[in-house]
Amino acid sequence: MYFGKSTGASGQHLAKLVGWSMLGTCALAFTATAQTTTAPASAGFESYQKPFAASSPWNSRPVNPVLDTYEIPKSSYYPSIERGTWSTGLFLAKTTDTPVTVIGRNGAAGPNNPDTLVAAPVTLPRWPAATLPATGADGHADIYDPVTGIIHSFWQLKKNANGQWEAALYAWSPTKGTGWGDPAHYYHGARATGVPAAAGLIRTHEIADGQPTYKHALAMSLTYNALSATNPYVYPATSSDGDATKTNYGKIPQGALMMLPASYDSSKVGNADLRKIIETLKTYGAYVVDRNTGTPFAIYAETGAPLNLMPNGWSNSVAAELDRMRANLRQVVAAQSWVDGNGKAVSITAPASVNTLSMRGPWSRTSGTTMPTFDQWAQALVFPASPTATVVSNGNGSGMTRVTWAKTKVGSTQKLSVFATGGARLRVMVYSGSTVKFTSGNLGNGESARFVWPDGGWIVLIATGGVNTVATLRAELAVAPDTLTTATATTKK
Numbered sequence: 001m002y003f004g005k006s007t008g009a010s011g012q013h014l015a016k017l018v019g020w021s022m023l024g025t026c027a028l029a030f031t032a033t034a035q036t037t038t039a040p041a042s043a044g045f046e047s048y049q050k051p052f053a054a055s056s057p058w059n060s061r062p063v064n065p066v067l068d069t070y071e072i073p074k075s076s077y078y079p080s081i082e083r084g085t086w087s088t089g090l091f092l093a094k095t096t097d098t099p100v101t102v103i104g105r106n107g108a109a110g111p112n113n114p115d116t117l118v119a120a121p122v123t124l125p126r127w128p129a130a131t132l133p134a135t136g137a138d139g140h141a142d143i144y145d146p147v148t149g150i151i152h153s154f155w156q157l158k159k160n161a162n163g164q165w166e167a168a169l170y171a172w173s174p175t176k177g178t179g180w181g182d183p184a185h186y187y188h189g190a191r192a193t194g195v196p197a198a199a200g201l202i203r204t205h206e207i208a209d210g211q212p213t214y215k216h217a218l219a220m221s222l223t224y225n226a227l228s229a230t231n232p233y234v235y236p237a238t239s240s241d242g243d244a245t246k247t248n249y250g251k252i253p254q255g256a257l258m259m260l261p262a263s264y265d266s267s268k269v270g271n272a273d274l275r276k277i278i279e280t281l282k283t284y285g286a287y288v289v290d291r292n293t294g295t296p297f298a299i300y301a302e303t304g305a306p307l308n309l310m311p312n313g314w315s316n317s318v319a320a321e322l323d324r325m326r327a328n329l330r331q332v333v334a335a336q337s338w339v340d341g342n343g344k345a346v347s348i349t350a351p352a353s354v355n356t357l358s359m360r361g362p363w364s365r366t367s368g369t370t371m372p373t374f375d376q377w378a379q380a381l382v383f384p385a386s387p388t389a390t391v392v393s394n395g396n397g398s399g400m401t402r403v404t405w406a407k408t409k410v411g412s413t414q415k416l417s418v419f420a421t422g423g424a425r426l427r428v429m430v431y432s433g434s435t436v437k438f439t440s441g442n443l444g445n446g447e448s449a450r451f452v453w454p455d456g457g458w459i460v461l462i463a464t465g466g467v468n469t470v471a472t473l474r475a476e477l478a479v480a481p482d483t484l485t486t487a488t489a490t491t492k493k
Contacts, residue, residue, distance in 0.1 A: 045341055048092050048144045049205060050216075051151065051198065052179035054341035057236050057257075057348050058200055058216050061284045062335035065259055070251045072258075072326050073225045076294035079322040081202075081277065081309055083301035086292075088133075088140035088197035090302065093126035095147055100127035102165045105156060111170040114187035114194070114239075115376050116360050117398060122170045124152055133157040134303055139167075140190060142198040149175045150377070153189035153196040172377070173199075181238035183406035184358045184476075185379055191219075191289045193237040193254050200287060202277075202301035213279045215341065218286035220258060221298045226250035227291055235350040238403045241291050252288060257332040258297075259285035264328055269321055273307050278325065285332060296326045352484050356401040356408060357416075357477035363392035363463070372465060372473075380474040383424060383465030395460040400477075408477075410455045415480040420445040422471030427462040430454065450480055 045054045052058050101123040104110040110120035126145055133141040139156040156168035173179060173188035173196050181187055181194040189196030200219030227248040232240035237255025241247075244254070252258075259281055266278040277299065280286075292298050301307045309318045340346040359381045360374050368390030372383045383390055401407065408414065418426050423444070430438040432454035440449035442464065465471045 046149070046176045048090070048146065048175075049203070051090075051144075051175050051196075053176060054344075055346045056178045056180075056341075057287070058179045059341035060338050060346050060348055061217075062257070062259075062332060062338055062348075064336035065257075065285075065332045066334035067259060067261060067330035068333050070331065072222065072252070072296050072329055073250065074323075074326070075223050075225055075296050077296075078319045079296050079326050080298040081274075081301060081307065081322075082298045083202075083305045083307050084303060085134060085136040086138060086140075086298070087300045087303045088142055088201065089304070090142045090144055090151070090198040090201065090203070091128040091131045093124075093128045093143055093145045093147075095126065097126035097128055099123050099125050100165055102154070102157070102167050102170065105158075105166045105168050108168075111154070111167040113170055113376070115171060115185055115358075116374055117362070118374075127165075131157075132303070140197040142189070142196050144175070144198075148377075151175055151189070151196045151198060153191075153198070155190035155197075171196075178236065180236040181403075183238065183354055183356045183401035183403045185376075186238040186401065186403050188238075192239065192241045192291055193233060193287075193289045194239040195219075195237075195289055197300075198302075200289065200300065202299070202305060202307060204302050204305045207273070207301075207305060207307050211276075213276060213283050215284075217257065217284040218277070218280060219289045219300045220286035221290040221292040221295070221300075222250070222252060222288055223292050223295055224248050224250070226252050226296065227288075228253045233404070235405050236287075236348070237289075244291075248291075252331055254288050254291070256288045257285045258288060258329045259332055260325065260328050261330070264325075271309055271315075271318055271321075274309050274318060274321060281325070281329070296323075297329065350405050353479040353481050354406060355476040355478050356403075356406055357475055358399045358401075359461075359463075359474060360399060361394055362396065362398065363394050365390065365392050366462075367391045368465070370465070372463070375472075378472065378474065380419075380472045381424075381463055383422070383471040383473070385468055385470050386465065387468060389467050390465040391462065393460060393462045397458055399461060400459065408453050408457065409479075410453055410457070412453050413450055413480045413483040414453050414477055415448055415450050416440060416443070417448045417476045417478075418443040418445060419474045419476075420472065421466075422469045423466035424471035424473040425464045426473055426475050427464075429460040429462070431458050431460070432456050 043049050103121050112119050133139040141157045143152040151173045153171050154167040171187050171189050179199045187194040227250050229245045229248040231253045232244035233254040240254040266275045269275045338346050338348045370384050370386045370390050372381045375382050425442040427442050428440045437454045438451040
């Protein structure tokens with residue numbers, strides 16, 4: 001939510017920057033566990049100051065981008081640079097910080113977790129005392145843990161009357177990654193696109209750094225009349241608002257990179273802060289990560305950042321420039337090439353072979369006396385020690401990717417790879433309708449199986465734990481790399 005003038009009348013209005021639709025839940029518990037190694041924050045990539053890899057879309061820029069012709073429509077309010085009620089902060093944990101458990105809101109079992117499909121309390125091993133959610137209803141707050149290298153992302157985080165922290169949603173992202181989800185672990189943060197709210201933020205330490213641009217893509221939201229219903233999201237996004245197909249009526253998908261053309265002249269823009277944003281939009285652009293209500297576009301700066309485009313009250317010239325930006329921003333539909341944060345060539349396209357399988361469950365026990373849990377940080381199934389082997393199955397398809405641009409293609413040769421400890425094993429049965437097309441046999445650590453994905457394919461996973469020891473089981477399913485350029489495929493182990 002922000003205060004700003006409407007485009008059609010004088011006076012101040014209140015516009016809500018809306019979050020995203022919640023997903024369903026089911027019943028596996030997860031508690032974050034502390035790690036003992038320490039990694040101090042640094043000013044390089046994959047750090048608190050500069051999250052994500054140099055090759056991340058956030059830290060890369062297109063060369064000679066090709067822009068679409070669709071213009072962001074006007075709406076109820078002027079565009080906004082949001083740095084308060086509806087933005088977020090990125091709070092740095094110290095190695096000496098103590099654990100805090102975040103419970104659910106309004107009697108819920110815990111924060112919803114799209115990765116595990118479970119609502120359960122989550123315990124962070126280090127909780128910064130300075131953590132302060134944004135005051136708007138979205139209540140965004142992200143926490144960076146330098147020990148684990150993880151950004152913990154919350155939606156509707158608040159401290160209740162009993163002094164307990166509670167939230168409606170929790171998700172996490174490794175700082176040593178793209179800052180976007182992948183087809184298996186598809187939700188990496190509390191934005192509609194599954195990215196941390198801190199991704200793409202204009203950070204406080206960047207504002208007066210003397211640079212002509214921010215050295216990364218920015219984060220942007222659009223409103224309903226700009227966002228697409230028929231194409232809700234595109235790579236690198238792995239999700240969108242849950243009701244996008246019913247309520248949006250524009251043409252821009254979430255995950256799209258928006259840019260100003262290179263010819264956009266900022267030389268006469270008197271506000272230096274706005275000029276820096278303009279030059280960033282010409283160089284890196286801004287990714288559409290969320291939806292708002294009534295604002296043509298909103299760009300996010302860190303909560304409380306010293307970035308005030310109208311320090312002396314309403315400015316018609318700044319408002320007019322923001323509207324001129326709206327009229328010139330365009331979606332990037334192609335680029336000659338891409339350059340990463342280190343100046344090296346990089347490919348920013350959907351990968352041809354990427355893991356599409358999660359061990360999230362839910363699982364049903366077929367034998368044994370214990371039940372495994374899903375450790376989302378390890379993306380692995382964990383079996384407790386038991387005198388007899390526990391066998392569980394998962395046949396409802398929740399483990400297969402729901403990401404549209406990564407759906408498994410009929411006729412593609414898939415490779416199932418197993419990573420296990422403690423003697424755990426995995427068997428996969430591949431169906432077409434009610435017919436079994438392939439059975440892998442029980443695969444242990446380091447073993448793999450290959451098969452051709454059938455028309456109407458679906459799978460059943462059967463996992464077996466170890467005996468008298470804790471066992472872990474993780475698996476990956478991806479297009480066999482050696483078949484990406486061949487026309488034929490075989491089914492073999």
